[in-house]
Amino acid sequence: MLHIIDDEEVIRDSLSWLARSRQIAAVGYASSEQFLAGLEQGFRFDTEGDCVLLDVRMPGLSGTSLFDMLSARKLTKRLPVIFLTGHGDVPMAVDTLKRGAFDFFEKPFNDNKLMDRVLEALAMSREAGVTAQIHERLASLSAREKEVLDLILLGKMNKVIADELGISMRTVEVHRAHIFDKMQVKTAVELAGLLK
Incomplete structure (x- = not known):
């Protein structure tokens, strides 16, 4: 499942359409807080993998703050994060990648390249899920x-x-x-x- 977190509805809609064109299930969230609420209320990992497309700058909790929270909970392997920004800069991209973000795209971006990276992130998430299940069984x-x-x-x-x-x-x-x-x-x- 692709989780699209962006405060602009038109961006969420266009990214959802783009994902569906590549047979990727997607759901949109208007804010980091909305995504966090879903995460707290019985979130279930998708057996096909999960990926987060995350806008950097949003009202309320910023994308980078949400990323820090996911990192602190050790969720970035199961929920790899791809940052999207119209206000990015090289130091921000380097910093987020060093801290474990899966990738960083500056708007406007190449649709195919973005979806290719989403598919790679979903595959990594799927593999992390299998590994987690094996560890649970061993435990x-x-x-x-x-x-x-x-x-x-x-x-x-x-x-x-x-x-x-x-x-x-x-x-x-x-x-x-x-x-x-x-x-x-x-x-x-x-x-x-x-x-x-």
């Missing part, structure tokens, strides 16, 4: 399941794992089943591929 494993997981990844058979951990083979089988279930895989090969 759901018990300490013993993590021990069994490490030995499975080394290619050890259930009997060897049981001997090394001093537990029964049946207990290893139960742990293996729980691991596969929690990690949402069916085989050890699939598990290894997920965690490579």
Whole structure:
């Protein structure tokens, strides 16, 4: 989902149209505050990725202030920010990029170049989402399941794992089943591929 934050309705509408022309779902926000309110009220990350097109200068909370808030919450990998400005300057662009912005475009901009960067940002967000899900699944494993997981990844058979951990083979089988279930895989090969 492309999140377009700009105080000018005509800009939001034209960027939404441009996104739709490239099969990118988009939603507009008239202010940073409006976007933040949505973020606070049960925001759900899009499985296809998210990207924020953010105007630098707006009444109320500026784009750079919103970016600082997203950075402080460590959200800029899941919500990469592309700045748009009609008042940009090179030092501002360099500063925002150094602080983790995905890109910086000065108005007027090349439509195709902007949408190409949006697609790249969405891909990065999607990948960050997958990584976050894997970390959440790993965090759901018990300490013993993590021990069994490490030995499975080394290619050890259930009997060897049981001997090394001093537990029964049946207990290893139960742990293996729980691991596969929690990690949402069916085989050890699939598990290894997920965690490579």
